[in-house]
Amino acid sequence: MHSGRIEKFYYLMKLGREFELAAKEQYMQGNIAGFLHLDIGQEACSVGAMQAFDKGDVFTHYREHVLAIARGMDPKIVMAELFGKVTGVSKGKGGSMHLFDPDLDFYGGDAIVAGHLPIAVGCAYARKIQGEKAGVFAIFGDGASNAGAFFESINIAAAWKLPLIFFCENNYYAIGTRIGWVSPFEELYHKARNYMPAKRIDGMDVCAVYKAVTEAKEYIENGLGPYFIEAETYRYEGHSMSDNGKYRSEEEMEIFKSRDPIENLKKHAIAEGLVAPEYFDEADKKVQKVIEEAIAFAADSPEPPLSELYEDVYCKECTNVIP
């Protein structure tokens, strides 16, 4: 992996981590409310995947701040959305769970578990008949892999050979439910193996994620059908700010923290002489600045006016005819 790429990985993961820590703090200060799902621990998945899948459509669940930023969404408008401000990417109407930006081919921010998978399949179908080269990327959790919508989606995507990457972040828990209690096995790529190429990778290693998604991208772009990646990962925080995550053992937490994606990338890059140690300090400083600016932007932005309440229910033309 060349050093420029590693620097980018580091910068984006660090930005993601600090963004989430800042969001947590702002939540505790009362500037953010509702369900706030943090990606801390899982940054390698979000960053590695979006760096590899740099063109094409992205469908995601609610744990998506870092994914959105890695896709190119400005941290300012993500933070403003979390604050519920009108300058937020969804005008303050969606909040943390609903970041949408069609200009980035980034379609949510869906908080119905697995609800976005059939939608991703439909989009992949359209891309196929439109003759688009870039396909579709759908990210979801271990919990989502138990939903009917998931099984329908792998079946249809495979039956119709659609250009779709299924990216399953297996962090072993769906809120407080351990995957092994509700699935016959914890290695989830088995679920897709008979339908498409399916791989289990180290989701704490950004390079491994990047490599796997790059391979998958090539595969779908060649019209060979869908591809399944299971990335083993872990969330350091509770499911959301309303959950303390205490149903997991300290021991398990420590094992994953020893595999921390950011620390390990840095250690590895310095040891191999791929990136100069000074780079990291500079990157950290830049990250701090971006985060401070994001918070200042969010804090200084106005609330949506009450006239926004009935805006966006329908398109402009329809709004004129529907009272």
Next chain:
Amino acid sequence: MLYREALNRAIDEMMASDESIVILGEDVGRYGGSYRVSEGLFAKYGPKRVIDTPIAELSIVGNAIGMAIAGLRPIAEIMTVNFSLLAMDQIVNHAAKFRYMSGGKMTIPLTIRMPGGVSRQLAAQHSESYETLYAAIPGLIVLAASNATYAYYGLKTAIALNDPVIFLEHELLYPMEMDFKEVKNFDPFKAEIVKEGKDLTIITYLKMRYDVLEAVPKIEEELGISVEMIDLNSLRPLDMQTIAASVQKTKRVVLVEEDHKTGGYGAEVIAKISEELFYSLDAPPLRIAGEDVPIPYNRSLELASIPTPDKIGQRIIQWGRKNGL
């Protein structure tokens, strides 16, 4: 007693007295329920009767129907009303219809608990009130528990009933400390007269009970009237007797609901009142409901999208002045 404790006690006592009762749902077991309603039950009754399911609402309800057919009495928990849409087919096409389609041979004793309503900034996919959907389905019983007493007795009765019951709860009520009253001869289908009065009937249910209660003193003072207030408790069947007695006395009726106004549950109540009590009314009925928009995240917009004590008070005072009060 906390509202959620009332629910927990109801389930616990029923499970202790009847081995065929099981509960199933996401995070109901080891985790204790996302609103802690099933806390302690896993330790007490074990994994055979307190079942942690995957995130698969269609199967939660479908499996529960199968269990009921086999002689169990399942209580299915759907984490939030919004997610019950994934189970809609099982609820509507199966649970609600098996008795009728089989000429009365099939019995589905099934309770489906689900919390809903606008909590605090959970946005459009986590804030709905879909009672109007379920209350429109023949074959379902729909109960709505606004308080600890009804939560306790209502849920116990729901579990004991031999037909599918949709048992609605509200997310903001779980941590509320509430009065608990012992009730003899509890009737789950009877509306509660929360407060007696003679000039105006306000009908409501679920969490709006508290918003209305907060608004009532100002309404009474400003209009110089006394308000009678009804909490419906049961949405299907609807207790028209209690409503009729009240409306015939007060001759004016307001309905307050949190769900969207268009096609909201209140529309049905007001339609029935218009059909059956038209000549008792001295004023056109008033509906105060949620706006016809998906629930927004921003707090001010969110509050603008639902009735609040202030808005309820203002609207009723305005309406009252225009209508001879």
